[in-house]
Amino acid sequence: MLKQINGREDTSGACVLIGRAAFPEPFYDGLQYSPPARGTWNIVHTAMLVPESHQIYICALGCLRGVVLTAAEMGAMNRFSSIAIEDHELYDGTMEDTIVQAVGEIIDNLPAMPSMFFLYPSCVHHFMGCDMEALCGRLRQIYSQARFVLCWMDPIRRQSGLTAELRTRRQLYSLLQRQEIDRQSVNIVGSNLPIQADCELAGLIENNGLTLRQLPCCRTYGEYEQMGASFLNIGQEPLAKICLDDMEKRLGQKSLYLSNSFDCDEIRRNLWAAADVLTVARPDYTEAAAACEAAFAETRASVGAMPVAIDYAAVSRPFSLAKALLRHGFNVRRIYVDVCCAEDQDDFAWIQNHYPALELYATRHAKMRRMDRHTAEPVLAIGQKAAYFTGTCHFVDMAEGGGLRDFAGLRRLLQWMVQAREQEKEAKAYISIKGWGCPSCQ
Amino acid sequence: MPMKEAVSCISTYSADTFGVCSALFELGGMIVIHDPSGCNSTYTTHDEPRWYDTDSLIFISGLTETDAVLGNEEKLADDVLTAAADFSPAFIVLLCTPVPLMMGTDFAAIGRLIEAQAGIPVFAAPTNSMDTYDAGASWAFELLAKYMVKTPAEALRTGFCCTWQPEFASCGSVVSQGQEKKTIGVNVIGLTPLDFAVNGSDLSIREFLEGCGCTVISSWAMGSTLAEIEQAAAADVNLVVSYSGLAAAKELQRRFGTPYVVGVPLGRSLQGGIAMDIRMAAAAKQNRYTCAKRVGSAEEDIVIIGESVYAASLAAALSHEYGCGVRVFCPLKTADGILTGRDRVVASEGELKALLAGVRTVIADPLYQPLCPAGTRFIPLGHEAFSGRLYQESIPNLIDHFDTFARKVTERKDTYGAE
Numbered sequence: 028m029l030k031q032i033n034g035r036e037d038t039s040g041a042c043v044l045i046g047r048a049a050f051p052e053p054f055y056d057g058l059q060y061s062p063p064a065r066g067t068w069n070i071v072h073t074a075m076l077v078p079e080s081h082q083i084y085i086c087a088l089g090c091l092r093g094v095v096l097t098a099a100e101m102g103a104m105n106r107f108s109s110i111a112i113e114d115h116e117l118y119d120g121t122m123e124d125t126i127v128q129a130v131g132e133i134i135d136n137l138p139a140m141p142s143m144f145f146l147y148p149s150c151v152h153h154f155m156g157c158d159m160e161a162l163c164g165r166l167r168q169i170y171s172q173a174r175f176v177l178c179w180m181d182p183i184r185r186q187s188g189l190t191a192e193l194r195t196r197r198q199l200y201s202l203l204q205r206q207e208i209d210r211q212s213v214n215i216v217g218s219n220l221p222i223q224a225d226c227e228l229a230g231l232i233e234n235n236g237l238t239l240r241q242l243p244c245c246r247t248y249g250e251y252e253q254m255g256a257s258f259l260n261i262g263q264e265p266l267a268k269i270c271l272d273d274m275e276k277r278l279g280q281k282s283l284y285l286s287n288s289f290d291c292d293e294i295r296r297n298l299w300a301a302a303d304v305l306t307v308a309r310p311d312y313t314e315a316a317a318a319c320e321a322a323f324a325e326t327r328a329s330v331g332a333m334p335v336a337i338d339y340a341a342v343s344r345p346f347s348l349a350k351a352l353l354r355h356g357f358n359v360r361r362i363y364v365d366v367c368c369a370e371d372q373d374d375f376a377w378i379q380n381h382y383p384a385l386e387l388y389a390t391r392h393a394k395m396r397r398m399d400r401h402t403a404e405p406v407l408a409i410g411q412k413a414a415y416f417t418g419t420c421h422f423v424d425m426a427e428g429g430g431l432r433d434f435a436g437l438r439r440l441l442q443w444m445v446q447a448r449e450q451e452k453e454a455k456a457y458i459s460i461k462g463w464g465c466p467s468c469q
Numbered sequence: 470m471p472m473k474e475a476v477s478c479i480s481t482y483s484a485d486t487f488g489v490c491s492a493l494f495e496l497g498g499m500i501v502i503h504d505p506s507g508c509n510s511t512y513t514t515h516d517e518p519r520w521y522d523t524d525s526l527i528f529i530s531g532l533t534e535t536d537a538v539l540g541n542e543e544k545l546a547d548d549v550l551t552a553a554a555d556f557s558p559a560f561i562v563l564l565c566t567p568v569p570l571m572m573g574t575d576f577a578a579i580g581r582l583i584e585a586q587a588g589i590p591v592f593a594a595p596t597n598s599m600d601t602y603d604a605g606a607s608w609a610f611e612l613l614a615k616y617m618v619k620t621p622a623e624a625l626r627t628g629f630c631c632t633w634q635p636e637f638a639s640c641g642s643v644v645s646q647g648q649e650k651k652t653i654g655v656n657v658i659g660l661t662p663l664d665f666a667v668n669g670s671d672l673s674i675r676e677f678l679e680g681c682g683c684t685v686i687s688s689w690a691m692g693s694t695l696a697e698i699e700q701a702a703a704a705d706v707n708l709v710v711s712y713s714g715l716a717a718a719k720e721l722q723r724r725f726g727t728p729y730v731v732g733v734p735l736g737r738s739l740q741g742g743i744a745m746d747i748r749m750a751a752a753a754k755q756n757r758y759t760c761a762k763r764v765g766s767a768e769e770d771i772v773i774i775g776e777s778v779y780a781a782s783l784a785a786a787l788s789h790e791y792g793c794g795v796r797v798f799c800p801l802k803t804a805d806g807i808l809t810g811r812d813r814v815v816a817s818e819g820e821l822k823a824l825l826a827g828v829r830t831v832i833a834d835p836l837y838q839p840l841c842p843a844g845t846r847f848i849p850l851g852h853e854a855f856s857g858r859l860y861q862e863s864i865p866n867l868i869d870h871f872d873t874f875a876r877k878v879t880e881r882k883d884t885y886g887a888e
Contacts, residue, residue, distance in 0.1 A: 037555070057548040058501060058528040061509040063521045087567045089484035089504075089598030093511030096857040099480055099836060109476045114599050117571055129475040132819065136477035150505060151567045154537070182506035183568055187534040393528050393552045455521055461514070 041392035046383025050375050051367035058393040063455075064411035066426035066463030067340045068219045070180060070195045071097040074145045075106065075467075076219070077199055079248040081141035083133060085110040085126055086149035086180060094147075094180070101467040106141070108133040112151070122155060123162050130166055134173070142248040143174040143202055145195075150183035176201055189269070197269045199242060203255035205278045212238040212257040213305070216274065217267025219243065220430035220464045227298050227315060227433040228261070228285070235307045259304060263287045263432060264343040265368060286370045287343055287432050289351040289440075291316045294433050315434035319441075323355040326441040330357065330448050334406045336417050338363035338390065341410025341425050346374035348409070351437075353382055361386045363412050388416065407447055409440075411458035420451035426463035471819020479818055480836040482801065483663055483854045485596040486564045487512045488605025488713065490527050491661040494519060496613075496695040499526040499558035501549055503574065504566040506531060508598070515857030516602075518667045526556055537568050546579050553587040559695055560617075561591045562609075566598040590616070602663050602854050603776070603802050606713035610658055610689055614720035618701045621725075652684040653751050654704040656721070658729075659714020660691040663854035664776050666864040667691075673868035674710065677734045681744035689714065705751040706730055708743070711778045712802050722756070731807060732759035733779050736786035736871040758806040760785055766794030771878065772825065774833035775852055777803035781812070783832070786871060791879045798824060832878065835860055848878055 043053050071094045074082050084094050084107075091109050098107035110129040116122045126148075134140070146166075148159050163175045178198045180191050189197075196217050213232050215222055221243040222229055232239045238257075245251045259281045262271045271282035283304050285297040295312050302309045335357050337345045346367065349359045364387060367375055378385055389395060390412050400418040407421045408414040414422035423443045425431075431439050462468035483491075490500050490512055502508045509529040513520040517527075530545050545563075553561060561583065563576050576593030584591040592612055596605050655678050660671050671691040678685050686704040687697045701707075707718040707729040718729035728750040734740040739759065746757035760781040766788060773780040777799045784795035797812040798821060808814070815821045822840045825831060831841050834852040836859070841847055851860030865874055 056531055058552045059506075059509060059531045060528055061513050063513060065510075065514055087484065087598040088481055088601065089486050089508055089511070089566060091481045092483055092487070092515060092857075093507055095476075095480050096511075096515045096859065099856065099859055104478055104480075104836070104839070108478065109481060110474045111476060111481055112474065112567075112599060114567075114570070114597050117567070125472070125474055129472050132472055132475040133477045136475075136819075149567075151571060153534075154568060154571050180507075183532065183534045183537060185506060185533070393526075394555060396526060396528075397524065397556070459521070 038394065038398065041389045041394040041398065043387050044383060045362075045375070045379050045385045045387050048379070048387050050372060051369065053367070053387050054365060054389040054392055056365075059391040060393050060396045062390055062395065062412055062415050064340070064415045064458040065461045066411045066424070066458060068427055068462050068465065069093070069097055070147070070178070070191050071107070072101070072462040072465050072468070073192070073195050073219055074178070074199065075101065075103055076242045076245070077143065077145075077248075078245050078251055079142035080145060081106050081108065081137070081143070082145045082147065083108045083110065083130060084147040084149070084180060085112060085152070086147070087112055087151070090149055090180065097461060100461060101465065103467060117151060117155060122152070122157055126162060127165055127169070131169065134170060140173055143176055145176050145178050145198070147178050147180045149179070150181045153181060153184065174202055193266055193269050196266050197273050200254065200270055200274055203252065203274070203278060206256050208258045208279065209256040210258050211236065212240055212253070213259045213261065214254050214257040214280075215239065215241045215263065216254075216260045217262045217270040218264060219427050222263070222432050223430050223436060223439065226431070226435040227294075227310075227312065228301060231298060231301055231305065231307070231310065235305060237305065259283060261285060261301065264428065265370065287428060287436075289342075289344065289348045289437055291319055291434065291437075293347075294437070298433065312434065319434050319437050322438045322441040326444050327356050329445045330407055332358050333421075333448065334358050334360040334402070334404060336361040336363065336406050336408045336413040336419075338408075338410035338412035339365070339368075340412055340427075341423070342428050344368055344371050344374070346371035346378060348440075349385070350374045350377055353378065359385060360406070361388055361413070361417070363388045363390050363410070363416060365389050365391055390416070407444060409444070411454070411463070414454045415458055418454075420453065421447045422452070422454060423447045424452075424457045424463070430464065471817045471823070473817045476818050478839045480834075480855050480857075483516050483602035483857075484598050485600040485602060485605030485608070486566060486594075486598050487516045488602030488607070488661070488663065489562060489564055489594050489596060489609045490605075491516065491602070491663050492606040492609035492690050492713065493562060494525045494527070495523070495690055495693070496698065497559040498562060498695075499528070499549075499552060499556060499560075500562045500564065501528050501530055501545075501552075502564045502566060503530045503532055503545060503569045503576075504564075504598070505529075505533065505568065508566065516663060516853065518662050518853070518858060518861060526552075526558055528552065532568060537572055540572065542574060542579055546582055549583050550587055553583070553589055558589060561587070561589055562594055562612075563591065564594045564596045566596070570597050592616070601801055603711070603713045606659070606661055606663070606711075607716045607802075610714055610717035611720050613689065613698055614701075614717040614724070617695065617699055618721065618724070619699045621702050624700050624702060652682055653706060653747060654686045655683045655747060656687045656689060656701045656704040656707045657685060658689040658707050658709050658717050659711035659778070660688055661711070661713065662691070664711045664713070664779060664852070665691070666851070666853055666861055668864055668866045670866045670868050673866055674708075674734060677740060677868060678708070678747075681740075681747075683747060689717065702727070706747050708732075708747065709778065711776055712804060712807065715804055726754060728754050728756050730757045730759055731761075731778060732785070733782035733868070735782050735867050736790050736875065738789035739782060739786040742785075742789075761806060761809055763795070763809055764788040764792070766792060768794045770829040771795045772798055772828045772831050773850075774798045774800065774821070774831065774837055775850070776801055776854070777807045781807050781809075783867065787875060787878060791875055793879065830878070850874075
């Protein structure tokens with residue numbers, strides 16, 4: 028067993044063998060703990076991807092605190108403002124007017140008009156019945172030279188509507204205008220990180236003379252606007268689906284969803300699907316797949332029987348990754364996940380059937396606060412949460428998928444596993460930093 | 470008139486909910502923020518430097534829209550009871566946030582229900598997440614003073630003795646008749662990382678007090694256990710080191726007649742003043758606001774922005790030892806007696822920006838710098854309650870290193886004309 032049994036620790040409710048786990052929610056959602064692994068992105072990081080944009084959050088101090096200091100840690104306070112609501116505004120009918128006036132004061136204090144404003148009201152505005160669309164209309168009338176995009180920071184609705192993350196991802200592209208379609212350019216949408224330059228999808232696009240556009244690579248608002256001309260949008264993670272649907276409807280762009288799998292056959296199928304939509308020849312990926320198999324063997328030889336733990340924040344499909352590793356002889360023992368991704372259902376079922384003793388751990392269950400963070404033997408962790416909970420010095424420091432995809436991404440991840448096996452590092456220094464891979468958070 | 474709500478380019482202060490968490494962090498309780506999501510990670514990322522390495526039970530309830538609309542408060546009660554059974558905390562605190570506030574959630578009733586079933590004291594904090602951290606910390610310290618501190622008779626019955634402090638049994642009010650007091654027993658009240666960082670300031674205050682013949686009974690709430698705080702009635706004087714500690718000191722005075730002294734021991738002169746005031750307060754049973762004793766200066770060209778007791782103490786220390794003319798601009802709560810007539814309580818970013826026009830030197834958290842006009846000398850002094858962990862490595866322990874900091878202020882002041 029990986030975990031030492033000391034007689035005091037009761038893991039029930041926070042840990043379950045996958046053979047007995049329910050999909051997609053293996054754990055009861057009670058009081059929630061927050062482990063100090065901070066590499067995941069929040070809505071501030073994501074909205075900053077739009078060049079020359081400015082964010083205004085309208086919420087209580089407690090809610091503001093996290094977003095203000097995210098911007099401060101990014102060194103981006105010049106692109107961030109806030110409206111700190113007061114309790115009387117919840118009841119006395121002054122909220123909308125206060126917001127309009129406060130936005131005006133903020134605009135007056137800015138050195139120049141930003142290209143766009145993201146407005147983020149919060150949970151209480153739903154309960155107050157604030158008509159935020161009408162409020163945006165008032166702002167557009169007053170500040171006709173400004174563009175306002177309505178987003179929400181409303182975690183109260185995380186189970187009953189669009190989550191704040193989903194809405195932000197959609198709204199990022201909402202100012203793109205329908206324009207003449209450019210058959211020579213393709214977008215990757217809905218991802219915080221750009222895909223790695225040497226992945227097969229990038230090669231498929233660029234080697235065929237097409238231009239690849241990605242929001243994280245846009246340096247000016249003009250570059251962002253050009254994304255509206257691309258003929259195709261490709262998404263690769265569940266949060267991207269809402270972008271694909273919205274952009275297809277609004278802008279007439281085609282959509283293609285290529286789930287970011289770690290299975291070589293699925294990778295090949297995805298790439299061929301992309302080739303078909305791009306109307307280019309299907310490349311032969313035999314060599315790339317063989318290189319992956321070689322990388323698996325090499326990595327397996329290096330890692331040996333070392334237990335492996337994976338978390339959901341490292342990759343969008345932890346069960347796909349676990350299955351790929353298990354099939355190649357790795358000793359995957361733990362997956363840290365609170366809610367499973369629908370795309371992982373088949374992989375979950377496969378592991379349930381073939382490795383029913385694999386342990387699923389929650390990350391936010393209250394008991395995780397006092398879970399023993401030491402293991403009897405060193406663990407190789409993939410992801411920051413897995414690194415934290417196993418207390419290991421051997422970990423792949425990544426979040427948000429690391430920009431990895433396709434055969435090249437798989438090989439890169441295997442290389443990182445070898446490095447993690449060989450080089451120890453102290454987790455705290457790495458995982459405390461917010462926004463892994465965000466250029467201003469390094 | 471600038472709006473209080475509009476914040477164009479600076480940070481905002483930590484919230485009352487986090488003030489409660491910070492004040493009670495080390496005391497073995499379980500704190501539950503009744504909130505959808507985000508509060509816990511925000512507090513533990515930015516405002517709680519002890520989170521990674523120190524055990525403490527702070528959770529959110531994960532409130533959903535459905536539960537809020539349907540008034541499903543049973544889930545909160547059930548979840549807290551489950552966690553209480555798992556962790557056996559010394560006490561439980563429930564924190565209100567905006568949505569439960571709007572829904573009219575009856576925290577007191579939920580608390581009574583949980584307390585009856587769990588057999589653990591439960592307290593409902595009147596937070597709303599819209600007030601600043603000092604309000605929450607103040608409530609939490611006052612809670613300790615009201616409900617946790619034992620009367621001397623209770624303390625004697627429980628037979629507590631501080632193993633780290635052999636003199637305890639003979640130092641304060643928990644003294645058997647006929648025994649002679651040797652030192653002045655002091656509680657330090659108002660210590661949190663939000664105001665003092667984790668840079669040894671708490672230990673330095675303790676050392677300062679011990680160095681001037683006092684015995685520290687308890688330190689609220691860095692470096693003391695709940696059991697030590699329960700014995701706080703044994704103190705002769707309470708030293709209030711932030712606004713957050715004042716309400717608790719007043720409550721201890723109401724309950725036990727203990728006088729208090731207000732000030733942070735920065736610099737030799739102010740330290741001497743605080744030591745003297747502690748003795749005088751103990752003898753005369755009178756409160757002393759040492760932090761407000763500033764030497765006047767014709768030229769008042771330095772402004773400190775920050776927490777009222779700390780900023781006033783720093784101003785006093787600079788005025789006493791270096792003859793600086795210093796004013797305090799306080800964007801937080803304060804109370805009568807802490808600030809002087811030349812100081813200002815500021816309500817908004819806009820007001821502060823206007824007030825800073827023409828000020829030559831500003832001492833403040835670095836995130837205030839954008840409000841200073843070009844040419845203002847800006848001397849950074851990080852404040853975790855404002856900038857979180859951003860500058861935490863460089864926040865100085867001014868109890869030990871006041872002179873180094875003061876030289877930075879005064880040397881540059883001396884050469885200002887040549888700059």
